[in-house]
Amino acid sequence: MLSLTDFINAIEENDLEVDAVMAIRNDTILGLHRFSDDIYHNVFSVAKSHLATAVGFAIDEEKLSLDDKPIDAFADIIPDDVDPRWNDVTLYNLMTMTSGHGEPFLMTSDRKKLRGETAEKLPEAMMDEWLIFAFTRPMMYEPGEKFSYGNLAPYVAGRMLEKVVGMSVCDYLYKKFWRRVGTEKPRWDTDSKGHTFPASDLFLDIVDMAKLGQLYASGGTYKGIRFLSEEWVKKAGAFHVPSSSINPAGNAIDEEAGYGFYFWRNYGDENSYRCYGREAQFVIIMPDKNAVVAVQSMQHNVQPVMDAIWEYIFPQI
Numbered sequence: 001m002l003s004l005t006d007f008i009n010a011i012e013e014n015d016l017e018v019d020a021v022m023a024i025r026n027d028t029i030l031g032l033h034r035f036s037d038d039i040y041h042n043v044f045s046v047a048k049s050h051l052a053t054a055v056g057f058a059i060d061e062e063k064l065s066l067d068d069k070p071i072d073a074f075a076d077i078i079p080d081d082v083d084p085r086w087n088d089v090t091l092y093n094l095m096t097m098t099s100g101h102g103e104p105f106l107m108t109s110d111r112k113k114l115r116g117e118t119a120e121k122l123p124e125a126m127m128d129e130w131l132i133f134a135f136t137r138p139m140m141y142e143p144g145e146k147f148s149y150g151n152l153a154p155y156v157a158g159r160m161l162e163k164v165v166g167m168s169v170c171d172y173l174y175k176k177f178w179r180r181v182g183t184e185k186p187r188w189d190t191d192s193k194g195h196t197f198p199a200s201d202l203f204l205d206i207v208d209m210a211k212l213g214q215l216y217a218s219g220g221t222y223k224g225i226r227f228l229s230e231e232w233v234k235k236a237g238a239f240h241v242p243s244s245s246i247n248p249a250g251n252a253i254d255e256e257a258g259y260g261f262y263f264w265r266n267y268g269d270e271n272s273y274r275c276y277g278r279e280a281q282f283v284i285i286m287p288d289k290n291a292v293v294a295v296q297s298m299q300h301n302v303q304p305v306m307d308a309i310w311e312y313i314f315p316q317i
Contacts, residue, residue: 002316003316004023004033006311006312007309007312007313008021008033010311010312011035011305011308014308016297016308017298018035018296018299018305019035019041020035020036020038020041020206020294020295021033021035021206021294021295021296022207022210022293023291023293023294023313023316024210024214024291024292025289025291025292025317027214027222027290030317032206032207034206038296040203040205041203041204041205041206041209041281041296042202042203042277043202043204043209043275044200044278044281045200045276045278045281046202046204046275046283047188047198047199047200048199048200048275049212049276049283050169050173050198050202050212051157051161051199052095052236052261052262052263053173053212053215053236054158054161054172054173055091056229056233056236056261057172057173057177057227058161058164058165058172059232060228060229063165064091064160064161064164066095067091068090068091069089069090069091070086070089070091070156070159070160071086073159073160074131074135074159074163077129077132077135078131079135079136082135082136083138083139085100085139085142085143086135086139091157091160093144093153094153096147096260096261097150097153097259098144098146098241099139099143099148099152099153100142100145100146101139101140101141101150101153102138102140102141102146102148103137103138103148103150104148104149104150104151105133105137105150105152106134106155106199107151110151114126114127114130114133114192115127115192127192128193129192129193130191130192130193130195134156137152147243147244149243149244149246151199151200154199155191155198157198158195158196158197158198162195168190168194168196169188169196169198170185170186170196171185177212177215177227178208180227183208183211186204187202188202200277206295206296209275209294210283210294213275213283213284213285214292215233216287217285217286217290217291218287219233219287220232236260236261236262236263237260237261237263238260239258239260239265240259240261241258242256242259243256243264243265253303254266254267254274260273264276266284268307268310268314269310272284272285272286272287273285279298279299280298280302280305282294282295282309286317289317291317293309293313293314293317295309
């Protein structure tokens with residue numbers, strides 16, 4: 001077994017708002033500690049890595065390609081005055097946050113406007129069809145030119161997936177993965193039409209959140225059963241583009257190690273990568289060790305949590 005004592009002491013001594021921590025190797029739980037009774041946690045942008053997994057299933061089934069373009073998928077929705085740079089945006093650009101947008105769109109404030117929850121009113125067509133909002137946001141760069149983190153790209157990617165599989169992202173992932181590994185269908189936020197909002201607001205227990213990490217740490221298998229191709233797993237977690245820090249404190253060095261397909265690379269272990277959500281939701285994936293460390297938190301400054309993982313847990317795995 002693995003001792004979490006030093007990690008727990010570091011969290012408590014530094015008043016870090018961690019709710020749960022879990023370590024797994026070779027599909028065996030090495031340690032699990034809950035600091036609070038908050039079992040089903042908003043994992044925020046860890047949802048994006050679940051979207052990447054759903055896209056991987058569809059690509060393995062040859063229903064999607066990384067070269068597919070949203071402008072082709074939604075020709076009947078795209079406004080006439082859409083930025084011509086959308087002609088060059090591919091699913092690959094959406095998956096690597098290189099769609100050409102310079103601002104983080106479809107974050108909480110935008111979604112509140114689209115739901116009519118603010119004094120600022122948007123056109124009814126946008127509130128009814130969020131893709132219209134997405135396709136009319138200003139672009140600053142050529143597609144592929146620059147990493148710029150936000151929720152617009154995964155939302156469009158999720159809608160592309162839903163169109164080819166004929167069901168919501170949530171239903172598809174439940175069919176392809178969650179149901180088969182014993183996870184109940186979770187709560188996942190939707191847009192005004194019931195499409196999964198795949199960029200955030202997915203609620204999971206830490207044990208179920210860690211299952212995605214187990215899938216990738218073992219090269220696409222879970223407890224000996226193959227779910228994803230090894231080719232997709234390697235692509236998804238690989239370095240594709242340089243990344244920049246999105247941490248409000250501005251000191252999250254692990255955010256600057258590079259970005260894959262909705263996965264972040266790590267500085268603490270160059271052979272690993274992670275699912276990463278706001279307020280320090282982590283699923284750290286270590287393929288070399290077939291190991292996973294998962295954390296759920298409400299910690300605004302995320303780097304101290306990562307540092308504690310690298311110092312107290314990683315050497316034991």
